[in-house]
Amino acid sequence: MITLLSIYNKLLNKYGYQGWWPLIEHEGNNPTKTGSIKGYHVNDYSFPKNxxxxxxxxxxxxxxxxxxxxxxxxxxxxxxxxxxxxxxxxxxxxxxxxxxxxxxxxxxxxxxxxxxxxxxxxxxxxxxxxxxxxxxxxxxxxxxxxxxxxxxYNQPIFVVDVYTKRIFNNLRIINSINYEEIRAFFENELPKDYRLFQEFHALIVEHAKNHYIKKPYGLNDFLV
DNA sequence: TTCCAGGCAATAC
DNA sequence: GTATTGCATGGA
CATH class of the missing domain: 1.10.340.30 (Hypothetical protein; domain 2)
Known part of the structure; x- marks a missing residue:
């Protein structure tokens, strides 16, 4: 039985905490990943501060x-x-x-x-x-x-982007392109924790950048 | 040079 | 509901 939580843990183990959403008005506690903004706050969900x-x-x-x-x-x-x-x-x-x-x-x-x-x-x-x-x-x-x-606003709303659709349709975990349908699936299957939702979405983007840009998508995907 | 990027609105079926 | 198109810069 493949659960969304098990996939989340595999992503977290592979890529680590992503520190989203990066801020420019904040000295981050990890080096910048790309570009110039260093305000990634790894495993710290107390943002925004103001x-x-x-x-x-x-x-x-x-x-x-x-x-x-x-x-x-x-x-x-x-x-x-x-x-x-x-x-x-x-x-x-x-x-x-x-x-x-x-x-x-x-x-x-x-x-x-x-x-x-x-x-x-x-x-x-x-x-x-x-x-x-x-x-x-x-x-x-x-x-x-x-x-x-x-x-x-740290509300437990799951963000569905093109990568979410691409990865989870490719894995046959979902079979839908409907935004609200996919959002409901994630929100119903996962604990309604904004910290989990923030990290999961960031990890999906990171995984997609690594394995879901060029076709064939997710060849030898380690998630399942 | 071509392709792609953490979509949206307007439009056409 | 789903598919198509314009919107624009900059890096790979």
Missing amino acids: DFQRFEICIGVILTQNTNWVNVEKSLNNLYKNDFLSPEKIINNIEKVKELIKPSGYFNIKAGYLFNFSKFYLSLKARLPSRDELLSVKGIGKETADSILLYA
């Missing part, structure tokens, strides 16, 4: 839509150096935002997304948003909403 870190995570989640994380780091550093990692600054000068986030691609579209989210974020007045509220913001789809809830 509202600044929470907002930074949300911005990073939006910028990394269909984009390499190293490119997102460049944009985050640009925003940080120019003191643009706040909703007030973002809604105040959208043209400057476009310039600063160019490295992470789709900069015209994403600047609009950051504007929409910043307006929404301010309207919350620091309270926890619901999933439906997040999904009502143009630019926030299912994966982005769930990533924000899981990593910025």
